[in-house]
Every structure is written in structure tokens, then in C-alpha cells.
Amino acid sequence: MTAVLPAKRPVRPGTRDVSVQIRPVVRAGLGVLLVLWILAPLLPVVLWSVAGVWRAPAVTPDTYSVNAFASLGERATLRAGLASLGLGVAVAVVATPLGFLGALAAQSLPGRRGRAVDLILLAPLAIPPFALVLGANTTLLRLHVPAFAGVVLILVVTALPYTAFMYRSALAAYENQFEDVARTLGAHPRQVIRHVRVPLLATATARGFFLAFLVGWGDYVATLLVGGGQLTTLPMLLGAAASSTGNEQLTAVLSLSVIIPPVIILAAFGIPALTRKAVA
């Protein structure tokens, strides 16, 4: 099958650097700058997470301590971590298939109708999350929607533009041409699905699922207002810690505990895919 797919042709190592050659010195300099740019804001967070006392003008912490990390082992924190995980997975599990269906529909509906579906799927982007929550909260309460389901519903709507967008661009990139080629070459419809559609959609699925997961994992506003205190997630703990004096260490540690798990997921699955993509 791979033989019929232009995208899957064997890639010669080094092809890529031929394409846009930049002088090595400039390239290294640029690279260092970009790495600095990406890491600079995270540096003070990492330092604060192990800082006991750190007051200006000291460039590095005056004293070090790992006290705040101990709080990660507390039952309340672990439970909040599980709640965040559950929320992220629930949002992703619902929003990913819906995004796929929506993108499929938008792709196959021509003209105005396709545009309408596109617009509807993008529309939640236009509504800031707080406005969505403030407007919908009373109705959710009136309908006795359970707190968790309400939060998931709101966040699914928030996440749909991302999942739909991922599928939309994946589908648009192929525009059925590979399937047509495959079919012309006599591939059975099932083979087309397995060898053409599944691989091309797998990346979009992974990305869409991941982005939707992040919407749930990191949410604060909907959890607070719709969750009604029944749902204590990591961002809720973080918000409480950040609103106080002298809690920089705990705030930094909680920030890292929100950032690091998705980065691990990304490192395990995402980055190889990403770099492969860049090579292909």
C-alpha cells in the first residue's frame, strides 16, 4: 500500500537540511535564542518550586526547600489530580468523536452548508469561556444537570473547535485524492480504510484528543462556576494558592504538577510523531 502513497515515500535522511540551508553559525545562534525564548518564563517557576526564601535583589533563591513537593503527596492533592484527569479524559472522549463527525460533515457538505457547519464548529472560539459559563449556568442548574456533566458539556463545546479543526485540516490535506488513487489501483474499501484513512486520521485523533484533554485538565472557570464546589481539581487548588501571599513555592509546585503530566504524555507519544512529521 505504501507504494501508492506519495506522502509515504521513503525519506532520505538529510533531505530536510538541503531544503532550507542556513549557515551553521547563524543556525546555532538562532537555535540558542529560540530555546532561551521558550525556556525563560519557566525558569523562575522551576526556581520558585524549590525556593524557601527568595527576595529581590537575589538572582537565585536565598534558601532552598522542597517542602511544597511534600504537599503533592497529600490525599487532597492526589484526589484533585484524579479529578483533573477524569475531567480531561471525559471531555476528550466526548469531544474527539464529535469533532470527527463535524469535520466529516463540513468536508462533504459543499458551499453554504459546509460553511455553516464550519462556522458553527468554530463559533465557541468567539465566546470567551467565562461568558459561556455565566450565560448557561442558570439553565444548567434549572435542568438539574449534575455538576460533573455540566462542566463536561460546557468544556466539550469549548474543545470542539480544536478537535474539529484537527480533523478538518487532516481531511483537507488529503481531500480524498489518496483514497481515489488507492481505489483506482484496485484497493478494497476496507483496505482503503485501514491503510489510508486510519493512519492519516490517527495523528489528527491523537492531537484532537490531547487538545480536548487539555481543555478539561487545565480548566478553572467552568469548574468553579458550574462545578459548584463539588469538583476540586488541580487548577482549583492552584487558584487558591496563587491568591495568597507567601505561597509562591506551593503555587510553583502546583503549576508544575499541572504542566508536567501532559508534557510527559506529549513526550511519550507526541514529539516522535511531530518530528517524524517534520522529517516527512
Next chain:
Amino acid sequence: MNHPLAPLSRSRRVAVPVMAAAAVLVLSSCAGEPGEPGEIPTTYESFEDVLADADGQTVDLWMYGGDEQGNAYVDDVLAPAAAEEGVTLRRVPITDTADAVNRVLSERQAGRTDGSVDLVWVNGANFSTGRQAEAWRCGWTDLLPNMALTDQDDPLLQNDFGTPVDGCEAPWHKAQFTFFYNSAAITDPPTTLEGILEWARDNPGRFTYPAPPDFTGSVFLREVMLSTAGGAEEVPLDYSEETFDEHAPAALDALREVAPSLWRGGATYPRDEQALNTLFADGEVDIAMTYGPATLTDLVASEALPDTTKVLTLEEGTVGNASFLAIPANASDPAGAMVVANLALSPEQQAAKADPGTWGQFPVLDTARLDADQQSLFDDLPASPVVPSYDELSRNAHGELAADWVPALDEAWRQEVATTR
């Protein structure tokens, strides 16, 4: 149906009912105004009935979660004591008490009687907002046995920012608005609020205050108004447009005049008390302020604030208040909430909470009404190395203005002071 346009009409047929359903859902929630039948909460005749009902209830206490000591006190001291009385106490941390009030108002707007908030740590404008919306359960504090240990005539417990308490909330702590300064930077601190503004003019960039509507910034604004009016007794507690026009302009003028000498030339202000504390800790400013002096002991001990931090008491005194525990009218577990409120008022809990090593909150009990054993609980408390006793802090203290002053002054400040630079 064979017509190519059929799908269009089909999609319209879907979209129209969906939109209509949305509108109906919303409009039906307008119809459910609070106060409809079925909302009358269970009333209790005696505390025994309350205790009987409370057994096995889970009470959701919504409180500001940014105070580690406060969190630890509730989780490690108050909650276990509540468990002994059969009530599970769950602390819901929030960043702003207004979030809890908003939640209650939204639930009542939706006609929900099984509210998710059972108890709120509240006072001032948030309490008054809830009262306007009839969102609190009232007349229940007389049931609490430990209310007898408080002084019913204490003005701080009778009125909350000018709003009559009317048994709609049970007292929890007292607090005193307090300035503090860095003694390494200031050897001869000012002793009046006017003096602080003068000091600010003489030391450009070394003073600022949180931007109202932050709670602390808002208090500072009112304190400046009382100062420019010539003292707390000059301004009537009740709000009216006439008294506002009489007293507010002088305060706003004073703040506008001092603005160029503030941190960042008054072009911006710290977002809240925490942001001001960060500036203070980093040595950007030398004077800061808080309505929760109880936290200072711990902040200095943990080195979040420099050990040269000293409390600055003013000759004319500062404003004091009490904070309370209120039960929303639609709370699911009101009996359990009352048990917790009563427990929180017990001498044991009030004394434990007053220990600067635990939380350091000033008690609301009247020592004259305590027996010798109960009194000794308080006498044995260690003194804070940073915060003077409540008696000293609250010397010449005055009460809070009515809650209506708060949004009026905050808005005027935003219009006339914040935007001028």
C-alpha cells in the same frame, strides 16, 4: 425529498427547533423567580432538633482558600471536631468570596432548593448583596448555645458594614485594618493616615495601595475619606448621594494629588493585597496594609515578609469589623451548617484559632461571659512577635460604613483616580 435542496430544509428544520429549545430553556429559567413555593426552609425550634437533623450531613464550607493557616485550621482542627458531632465538614477553597455569593444567587435564580453551598465565610458587601437578594437563611443564630458567650450589644456583631445582622450569620472572627512597614527602611514612621500620604509625597515611588474593588484597596479608600473628612465621626454610616457628594470629592482629590508620588507614578496599582505584599517583600514599597493582621505573624515567621516588618498603629485608630459564617437560604444541609457555626463559636475553637501559631484570628467571644477555665484558654495563648494584642490594635477603632458606600466609592475611584494618569 429528492430535491437537492432537501438537505438544506432539513438542516433548517433541525436548527430552528434547537434554537427555539435554547430560548425556551432560558426563558423558563427567568420564570422561576426566587421565593416561589417550596422554598420555605425547614425551621428548627431547638438546638436538639438541629443536632438530630445534622447527624450524618456533609457541610460544604466555602471560604477564601489563599490562607494556608486558615485552611489548615479548618481541615485539622475544626473538621475533626465537627466529625465528633456527626457532621462531615468539607472545605471548598475559592479565590474570592463573591464566587460563593454568585453561586448561591445563580442557584436561586434557577429555583434550586438543594444548594451546593451550606456555609460561607462572609462579611461586608458580600453579605449585604446576599441580603438584598434574600439569599441568606435568617433568624437561626439564637438557636446556637454558644451565642450566649458573645456580647449581643457589641456593635461589630449587630451590624455588618451597616447591614443589620438579624440572625442571618453567626460571628467567627474580629479583624482590624492594619498598616505595616519595613523598619529597615523607615525609622520614623508616620502616625496618622494623613501622615502616611504625606510620607508618600516625600518618598516618591515607595507607597501604593491595591486597586479597588480589591477588598483591601477599597477599605483604604474609605479610610482616606474618613481622614479627609476630619475623622470617622464626621461621616454618617448610612449612604446617601448627598453625603457621598459631600465627602467623597475631598478623598478622591487627595488620592489624585498623591498619585504621581506613588509606586509607578500612580500609572497602575497592585491588583490586590497579595500583589502589594509581593512589592513589599521585594522592597519596592515600604508601607503596606491588610485587613487580616492575623496572617502577619505567619508571613514573617515563614520569611514571606522580611523580619523587619512592624505594625504601624494610627493615632486616630483604624476601621474594625467582624466576619461571619452565613447559611444560604437554599443550603442542602442547614442543620449541619448550624452545628459547625456553633462549634466554631465554642471557647475551645475560638482559643485554638486565636493562637498565632494556628491562625491568630481575634476571638468574638466576650471574656466576661466565660468561666475561669474558658478564660484561661485565652490567657495561656502565646503573644505574637509581630502583631500587637487586639486591644492595642483596636484602640480608637471605628466601625465600617454602610455597604452601599463600597461600590459607589470604588466606581468613583476608577473614574477619577485610576484613569487620570
Next chain:
Amino acid sequence: MNHPLPGPGTGPEDHQGDTGESRSQRPGVDRDAGRERGLVYRRSVLLALPAVVPVVLVLGVSLVGASAQSLGLMPFIGPPVLSTRGWAGSAGELAKSATVSAYIAAASTVLSLVVGFAVAVYILAAPRMGRLVAGLSAATIPIPHLIGAGAMGLLLSDSGFLHRLLGMPAAFPALVGGPWWIAVISEYVWKESAFVALVVIGSMSRSMTGLCDSAATLGATAWQRIIHVVLPLSVPALAVSALIVFVYTFGAYESPWLLGPTSPEPLPVRAVRLFGSVDLDARPEAMATALVSVAASAAAILAGVGILRARRNVR
């Protein structure tokens, strides 16, 4: 998958190839094609429903609710009274807030595109270092904006990390809470450029290599290849991500609240402040402010999608 439509076909995938013949007994080729199209349409509409219905429902409920509240029709206390005070009473401030929001969003979008494109080109051009940059850049995507803003605050505030690194110069500019919203825009650019880079890389890698090779064979310099080959190929991806970045930064609350000055206020900050106000009468104004933000974002999306569609049709 439930497939309620008549006709052959076991699933959504096998349609175009054989259906023409199987239904050719009907007279009239046009009509047949019409019917075929109708089937595809109908199936597509059904496919769209599970995604479209929740969005329309939640958005509908939310917008109707917000509009009703902005017009005083859903008061917390007292009878509903229709009033435009929430809108008219503060038209001047709404306009000022909208201007600030537009400035932040426009600056953040332009800079995110520039930085994001640079990151993407770098990742494609540099073999080893590019992989590191790709990994780090992707790793910033999961960071919630609230945390990003907190981190940017620690870095850029007065007496913050950067100020300390530079030896606490007195002339350190007002980045956090300053008049140009530099910390806010930096946070947005920091997060969103990674997003732009991801979208650009995802879109252009396939066709580009060949074209660049040809360009190189024809003697084009690296810079010329970037400008004349890579950039044009990236335009669709840049346009789509620009739209998303603009709309997001226009309506986001956390960053300007944490890192912006007290005054003037962008729309979201104003809306949330008014919503949380102890003055119950401020709710209509809060909702009006939120709706202005929604309307502006919707207009941006409509304009953006219109332009994208038009471009696609031209090609």
C-alpha cells in the same frame, strides 16, 4: 453507525465508485446526479448533528441568557424590567475597552505569526537543534494560560527574575502593568507562537521539500527560499492560526487581569469585574460587556472564514 438512508452501501466510506451504475436504471442523468448529491448531503447533515446540536444548544442558551440579563430581564431581585442601561449607560467605556482588547489581540496575533513562522522554519531547517526546539515548543502548548501568565509575571515584573538578572537597574521599563501591555502580549506570543509553529509544520512539510530542492537547484539562497517558497506555502496555515489566535487573545481574561494595568480595562477584565461586583445592578453591564466581546470575535471569525473560503475557491 446508524444509516437510515435507502440505497446500497454498507457504510459511509463506499459511495462514489459504484452508486452511479447501480442506480442508472432511472431516466435522466442530471436527476440521478442530483439524487446522489442529495444522499451525500443528507448523510452529511446527519453526521453533523451530534457536534452541531450541543454547540448550538449551549451557545444559544448562553447568548440568550446573557442578552436577557444585559437587558434587565433576568434580575436577581425584583421584577424583570426591560432596560438598555447596561448598554447605553457605558457606551464610551465599552468602546475604550474594545479598543484595548483589539490592540492586545492584533499585536499578539502579528507577533505570534512572526515568531511562530520563524520557529517552524527553524525546525524544518536545522536537523538536531530543530528537534530540540520542536520538542520544547510543543511542550509549551499544554501549559494553561493562567500558569503562563503567572510565569511571565515572575519573569518580567518589577523586581522579577529579569530585573534581578540585569542587576536591578532603576530604568527597568514597566513591562507588567505598563501602558503597552508588554507582559500580556509576551505571554500570548510565547504560548501562541508554539501553536502557530505546530499548525504551519503540520501543513507544509510534504510539498515543500521538493519545491525547495528545485529552488535550491535553481540557485535560490536560503532567505529567498524562505520568502518565495516556504512563506507562500504556509499562508493558509498562517491565516487559520491567525484567526484562532486573534479570537482567543481578544476574549481571554487571565493574562490581562494578572499582567495588565489597572486602567484601561480590556473587555473580558471589565466583564468579570462587573460580574463579581457587590452591586447587583452591575450584572447587566457585565453581560453587555461580554456580549460586545462575543460580537467582535464572531465578526472576526466570519470575516476570516469568508476570506479563507474565497481564497480556496480562487485557487
